[in-house]
Structure formats: structure tokens, C-alpha cells
Amino acid sequence: MTDMLPEQALSAPATSALPQEISTPETATAVATPTALPEGFVRMGLAPELVQAVHDLGYTQPTPVQEKVIPVAMGTDHEQDRYIDLMVSSQTGSGKTAAFLLPVLHTLMQQQAQQQARERAEYERQCAEAAAKGETTPKRNRRKDPTNPRNFKAATPGALILCPTRELAQQVAHDAIDLVRHCKGLRVANVVGGMPYQLQIAKLQNANLVVATPGRLLDLQRSMQLKLDQVQFLVVDEADRMLDLGFARELDELFCALPKKRQTLLFSATFSDAIRAMAKELLRNPLSIEVSPRNAAAKSVKQWLIPVDKKRKAELFLHLLAQQRWGQVLVFAKTRKGVDALVEELLAEGVSADAIHGDKPQPARLRALERFKAGEVRVLVATDVAARGLD
Numbered sequence: 001m002t003d004m005l006p007e008q009a010l011s012a013p014a015t016s017a018l019p020q021e022i023s024t025p026e027t028a029t030a031v032a033t034p035t036a037l038p039e040g041f042v043r044m045g046l047a048p049e050l051v052q053a054v055h056d057l058g059y060t061q062p063t064p065v066q067e068k069v070i071p072v073a074m075g076t077d078h079e080q081d082r083y084i085d086l087m088v089s090s091q092t093g094s095g096k097t098a099a100f101l102l103p104v105l106h107t108l109m110q111q112q113a114q115q116q117a118r119e120r121a122e123y124e125r126q127c128a129e130a131a132a133k134g135e136t137t138p139k140r141n142r143r144k145d146p147t148n149p150r151n152f153k154a155a156t157p158g159a160l161i162l163c164p165t166r167e168l169a170q171q172v173a174h175d176a177i178d179l180v181r182h183c184k185g186l187r188v189a190n191v192v193g194g195m196p197y198q199l200q201i202a203k204l205q206n207a208n209l210v211v212a213t214p215g216r217l218l219d220l221q222r223s224m225q226l227k228l229d230q231v232q233f234l235v236v237d238e239a240d241r242m243l244d245l246g247f248a249r250e251l252d253e254l255f256c257a258l259p260k261k262r263q264t265l266l267f268s269a270t271f272s273d274a275i276r277a278m279a280k281e282l283l284r285n286p287l288s289i290e291v292s293p294r295n296a297a298a299k300s301v302k303q304w305l306i307p308v309d310k311k312r313k314a315e316l317f318l319h320l321l322a323q324q325r326w327g328q329v330l331v332f333a334k335t336r337k338g339v340d341a342l343v344e345e346l347l348a349e350g351v352s353a354d355a356i357h358g359d360k361p362q363p364a365r366l367r368a369l370e371r372f373k374a375g376e377v378r379v380l381v382a383t384d385v386a387a388r389g390l391d
Helices: 037-042 048-056 064-074 096-134 166-179 197-204 213-224 237-243 247-258 273-282 310-323 335-350 362-373
Strands: 086-089 159-162 189-193 209-212 233-236 263-269 285-289 330-334 351-355 379-383
Touching: 037 247, 048 096, 048 159, 048 166, 048 209, 064 086, 064 263, 064 285, 086 096, 096 159, 096 166, 096 263, 096 379, 159 166, 159 213, 159 247, 166 189, 166 197, 166 209, 166 379, 189 197, 189 213, 197 213, 209 213, 213 247, 237 273, 247 273, 263 273, 330 335, 335 351, 335 379, 351 362
Parallel strands: 086 263, 086 285, 159 209, 159 233, 189 209, 233 263, 330 379, 351 379
Antiparallel strands: none
């Protein structure tokens, strides 16, 4: 059992919200001129639309990991003519999600603006050429409806973020959606197991950034619904957890499908031998950034250990729940069977509880999160697989 504080996307307390699955902003929200923009983010040279989103979310200054990662990730190695690969170790609650989202989104926006400028220049050239010949001005290319099967094309995202669990992937996608609220035409798609294939295929159309778990991503890639040959930015989040869950083979297959020329950002709680071996295969001359001592917890997290007989864990938990007068509690158990057994015991004692584990379908997992968020459930019990991802 554990008291757990959520990983915050930026440097101030985040509001609790369930992630949306897809973001498809078709028009840009007008960017107002605020009285006090977060200067730390402004100095980094981030796009005004991203700085405005950060301001809207109520954040003031970057966290240490954001200060170290964002400027480097946005920079280039001029000798190699490429973006810089990074290995980053940072504790939970440090704001690492924004540390990789902001530079990736910034670069995608820059590339989008450059592409639009090229298209405008080409259109103006065609107009000038038509005028010189006395011909009719050519029509602009109209955007085709991606939901029409006749217009289907395999998705070709420019950026890919890999997460070990559905909950973490949905949380990261939600943070990305918050950050692109002012970015015209920049689309975020979330690809996880347990969701309808056809819905995900439709929503993947024209996606610039895809946040995914390895299994479902490979399914879509193998069936040619998604192509990875245009990915320029790869982020592997919670890489050590990815290996713990046995994703090594899936990762190897995905890495082979990606272009060799790309930027890779690898985030891991620890730099174990297995992670260093992965980095050696995946990254090119990476910079290593270690923000905190290995396995250190954020200062806002209090930890304590209570030795107890295995058979009396549930009894002790019920005692602490009453004695400490805890409001809502997030509990992690080792096995799915253990999760279900604890939930049954809690319900029998009149404590409202729900469960999340791999045997439950995704809609049931989302309902459990929704009930917990709404305060309908006092105790949410999950397998430790979900320990990094439940916000």
C-alpha cells in the first residue's frame, strides 16, 4: 500500500482530470496577451502558443528537469546536423512529462510553419505563372475529410511517445492536449489497447503526435494503418518499467520500423545495465541528465515502511484507514488476484472500493478512474504495473 502523489506535468499542482483520448483542434484559439507570462519558459525560446498554454494552466517557473532538458532538446548538434539525443533520469513528481512534450511540440510547430510557408510560396508562384499566361487563378487544395473511407491514408506522425501502461499513455496524451490548445492544426492521438480499432484508426488521420503503448501501436503498424517512417522524434517514457513488463521484443520491432535519422529522448527512473544497453542501441552519443539521486522521491512525497505478516496486510490497512481518517487512498498490490481479494474485503467492511488491473477491459478501468476522481470511491486498488501512470 502506498500514499502516492501524481506526477505533475509542469511546476505547479495539476488539477485532477481524466485524459481525453484524442485532440483535433481545427482552429486556433486567439492568444491573448497576459499581464505576466512565465518568464522561465519565455527565456527558453518556446513558441508563444506553448508559453500561453503553460500560463493558462497556472504554472509559473520550470522545474529543474525542465530547465535542464528543454533547451538541450530544442538545440541541435551542428557538427552532426541533427537534434541531440538525451538520457534523462528524474523522480516522480518532477515535471518530466512537460520536459519532453514542450520541446517536441515546439519543433513540430516550427516544421509545420515552414511547410505552410513553402505551400504558400508554391501557390503564389502558380498564381503568378497563371496570371502571366492569362489563365484562371488555380484553386487551393482543400482538406479532405479523414473520416471518409475513400480518403483513407495510413497515418504518418512526426513524433511518437511510448509508455508502458494505458493509464500513463492517456495521462501524457491529456497533458499534450492541454499544451496544444492554442496551436492551429496540431493534432494529438492516443493509441492504447482495449479501445475500438476503427475509432482509433479514424482519429489517427493527420495526427502529428501519437502517444501509445507498444502492443496496440505494433498491431496498427503491422496492419498498415500506421507508418513510422516519418517519425522524427521518439520519446521512451519510463523505459525501465517498459523492460520490467517484458516489452523488449516489441520495442526492438518498433525501433527497426523507425527511421535512423531522428531525435530520441529516453526517460527512466534508473540507469540500470539493461537501460544502458538499450540506450547504446537506440541513441547516438546521448547526453546524460540526472536531476536527482538515484531512486530519490520528490520532497512532497512522504514514505514509511510498516513490517507486517503477509496474511494480516488487509487487516492492517483497514486499521490505518480508520485510525488515520484517510479520505481517498490509492493502493498498489502485487497480483491481480490480490487486488480483487482486497477490494472484496473492503466492500464487505462497508468501504467503497474499485479495482484496476490487466484482466479488466479498458472501459471498466476508465470507469474506476472516473468514480475515484468523482469521489464515489474511497479506495482504488491497482496492480503495481499501473504504479507509474495513475495521476
